[in-house]
Amino acid sequence: MLFSLRSGQKPGDGPAAPASPLEVRDLTVAYNRKPVLWSVDYTAPSQGLIAIVGPNGAGKSTFVKACLGLVPSVSGSVKVYGSPLGKRRSLIGYVPQRESVDWDFPASALDVAAMGRYGMIGWCRPVGRAHREAARACLDRVGMADFADRQIGQLSGGQQQRVFLARALAQEARIYFMDEPFAGVDAATERAVIQVLRDLDSAGRTVICVHHDLQTVADYFDHVLLLNTRVVAAGPVGSTLNAETLHRTYGGRLGPADVPGVRKHVAEAGAA
Numbered sequence: 001m002l003f004s005l006r007s008g009q010k011p012g013d014g015p016a017a018p019a020s021p022l023e024v025r026d027l028t029v030a031y032n033r034k035p036v037l038w039s040v041d042y043t044a045p046s047q048g049l050i051a052i053v054g055p056n057g058a059g060k061s062t063f064v065k066a067c068l069g070l071v072p073s074v075s076g077s078v079k080v081y082g083s084p085l086g087k088r089r090s091l092i093g094y095v096p097q098r099e100s101v102d103w104d105f106p107a108s109a110l111d112v113a114a115m116g117r118y119g120m121i122g123w124c125r126p127v128g129r130a131h132r133e134a135a136r137a138c139l140d141r142v143g144m145a146d147f148a149d150r151q152i153g154q155l156s157g158g159q160q161q162r163v164f165l166a167r168a169l170a171q172e173a174r175i176y177f178m179d180e181p182f183a184g185v186d187a188a189t190e191r192a193v194i195q196v197l198r199d200l201d202s203a204g205r206t207v208i209c210v211h212h213d214l215q216t217v218a219d220y221f222d223h224v225l226l227l228n229t230r231v232v233a234a235g236p237v238g239s240t241l242n243a244e245t246l247h248r249t250y251g252g253r254l255g256p257a258d259v260p261g262v263r264k265h266v267a268e269a270g271a272a
């Protein structure tokens, strides 16, 4: 059951509004007592692709990890479809930032994709034929079926990225966090990845991506969360991504004049 009563709502009050896929309240995270996220509030919309945008060191990966319970928080709460994270972990898929993965891990591309099924199979239990075939189908979806038996460490960066996407797909999650899924991939892989993300969105899944390329934010995403330790702004791309919010997010180091894609997008928004 993915719907819950809102606080203050009684059972007789009629149908509850569906809970947000992700509700973050007053989240503060610190490393070595230095806060890198400060009192972050964010409610994800239930439709549309979401980008998290901000400069290096802004806390984007930390935000994703805190939402997944991978780093401890000083304060705050994370709810997934209205419930605490612990109860909803199986609904979440994760594609980590590339640099954070140990690529010497002795596993084939198919083994890695099949890891997405462990939540359904149970750890330390053999991966049955049906699950392996499901994992293979996910490799096929990202154009990696021909590399199923290749060791993960012997794939190129873009190919490894596709395999991690396949692992997330194999999980059949409801909400996906992807940390820079387009980093270091060629144009063909970028197109393949965005198609997969759009298919997930069309299938009612929530997709939240850390994204660095300001030129493509407006083309690829419907909503944006501008983050730099704090939330600078969040909402639909058209009304949220503008000169002032970019300036504040990047501490004055960047504005739309630096970024043709954003300049075009801001001009179109202004003309509308």
Ligand SMILES: Nc1ncnc2c1ncn2[C@@H]1O[C@H](COP(=O)(O)OP(=O)(O)OP(=O)(O)O)[C@@H](O)[C@H]1O
Residues within 6 Å of the ligand: 031, 032, 036, 054, 055, 056, 057, 058, 059, 060, 061, 062, 063, 097
């Ligand atoms: N495990 C850690 N221990 C100590 N400090 C950390 C740790 N991980 C991240 N940091 C610091 O926390 C801050 C936020 O890091 P984070 O990785 O969340 O940034 P980011 O926005 O994802 O950056 P990038 O765009 O470079 O990936 C940075 O100053 C970083 O140096």
Ligand SMILES: [Mg+2]
Residues within 6 Å of the ligand: 060, 061, 062, 097, 179, 210
């Ligand atoms: Mg990061």
